[in-house]
Amino acid sequence: xxxxxxxxxxxxxxxxxFLADGSRxxxxxxxxxxxxxxxxxxxxxxxxxEAITRVGEAKARELLAxxxxxxxxxxxxxxxxSAVMQxxxxxxxxxxxxxxxxxxxxxxxxxxxxxxxxxxxxxxVSHAQNVLQSDPEVDRLCHSLFHRHLAEPNSPTGQKxxxxxxxxxxxxxxxxxxxxxxxxxxGLSEGRSLRHNARKLxxx
Numbered sequence: 185x186x187x188x189x190x191x192x193x194x195x196x197x198x199x200x201x202f203l204a205d206g207s208r209x210x211x212x213x214x215x216x217x218x219x220x221x222x223x224x225x226x227x228x229x230x231x232x233x234e235a236i237t238r239v240g241e242a243k244a245r246e247l248l249a250x251x252x253x254x255x256x257x258x259x260x261x262x263x264x265x266s267a268v269m270q271x272x273x274x275x276x277x278x279x280x281x282x283x284x285x286x287x288x289x290x291x292x293x294x295x296x297x298x299x300x301x302x303x304x305x306x307x308x309v310s311h312a313q314n315v316l317q318s319d320p321e322v323d324r325l326c327h328s329l330f331h332r333h334l335a336e337p338n339s340p341t342g343q344k345x346x347x348x349x350x351x352x353x354x355x356x357x358x359x360x361x362x363x364x365x366x367x368x369x370x371g372l373s374e375g376r377s378l379r380h381n382a383r384k385l386x387x388x
Contacts, residue, residue, distance in 0.1 A: 185250050185253055185254065185304065186301070186304060186305060187224070188221060188224050188253065188254055188257045189253075189257065189297065189300055189301040189304055190301060191217050191220050191221055191224075191257070191261070192217070192221065192257045192260045192261060192264075192297055193294060193297035193298055193300075193301060194213070194217055195213075195214050195217035195218065195221075195260065195261050195264040195265075196260070196264055196290055196293045196294045196297055196358065197294050198210040198211075198213040198214045198217070198264075199214060199264050199267055199268060199290045199293075199355070200287055200290035200291055200294060202214065202268050202271075203271075203278070203283060203286045203287045203290055204283075204287055210268075211268055211272060214264050214265050214268055215265060217261055217264065217265075218261040218262060218264065218265040220261075221254075221257055221258045221260075221261035222258060222261070224254060224257075224258070225254045225255070225257075225258040228250065228251060228254050229251075232247060232250075232251055235247060236248070245371075246372065249368055249371055249372050252364075252368050253304075253365060253368055256361040256362075256364045256365050256368075257361075257365070259357075259361050260297070260358050260361050260362070263354045263355070263357050263358045263361070264354075264358065266350075266354045267350075267351040267354035267355055267358075268351075270347040270348075270350045270351040270354070271347055271348070271351050274347055278348065279345075279348075281332065282329060282345075282348050285325050285328065285329050285352075286329070286348075286351060286352060286355065288325055289322055289325045289326065289352065289355045289356070289359075290355060292318055292321060292322050292325075292359075293322060293355060293358050293359055293362060295318065296314075296315045296318050296319070296322075296359065296362040296366075297362055297365075299311040299312075299314045299315045299318075299366075300312075300315060300362060300365045300366060300369070303315075303366070303369045303373075304369065304372070307369075307372060307373045308373070309369060309370055309373050309374065311366075311369065312366035312367070312369040312370055312373075313366075315362055315363060315365070315366035316363060316366050316367075318359075319359045319360070319362065319363045322355070322356060322359035323356060323359065325352075326352045326353065326355065326356040329348070329349070329352045330349060330352065333345055333348070333349060
C-alpha cells in the first residue's frame with residue numbers, strides 16, 4: 185500500500201511537470217503510474233477475499249482499509265491520466281492564468297498525497313489533518329478558474345478551452361479522493377471513521 189501511495193503521488197508530480205512545460209516524459213510517466221495502480225488494485229482484489237478469512241478482527245479491519253485505500257489511489261491514477269489527456273493534443277499554448285492555477289492545484293495535490301503517504305507510514309493523524317485543511321484551497325482554485333472562463337461573455341471557452349475546464353475538474357476530483365484517504369487514515373490510526381465528520385476537522 186505504501187507503494188501505491190508513492191505511485192499516486194508521482195503521477196500528480198508528473199502532472200505538474202506536464203502542465204508547466206508540456207513534458208512528453210512526464211506524460212508517459214503518468215500513463216505508467218496509471219497502469220501500475222491498476223495492477224496493484226487487481227492484485228489486492230484477487231488476494232483479499234482469502235486473506236481476510238485467515239486473520240483476526242483487527243487485521244481484517246486493516247485489510248479492508250487497504251482495499252478502500254487502493255480504490256481511491258487507483259482512481260487518482262485514472263484522473264491524473266485523464267487530466268493530461270485533455271490537454272495532450274492541444275495546439276494552442278495554455279493561457280498563462282490557466283497554466284498558473286492548474287500548476288498550483290497540482291502542487292497542492294502532490295503535497296496532499298505526500299501527507300497521505302507519511303500518515304500511512306507513521307499512522308499519524310496530523311498528516312490527515314493537513315490533507316483535509318488543504319482540500320478547500322484546491323476547490324477554490326478550480327472554482328476560480330471555472331468562474332473566469334464562464335463569467336466572461338466574450339470568452340472563447342466553447343470547444344477551444346473546454347479541455348482546460350475538464351482538466352481542472354479532474355484535478356479537483358483528485359483532491360476529493362485525497363480527502364477520502366485522509367479520512368481512512370483516521371480509521372487505521374484511531375479505529376473510527378470521519379466520513380461524516382470531516383467538515384469539522386477541516387476547520388479545526
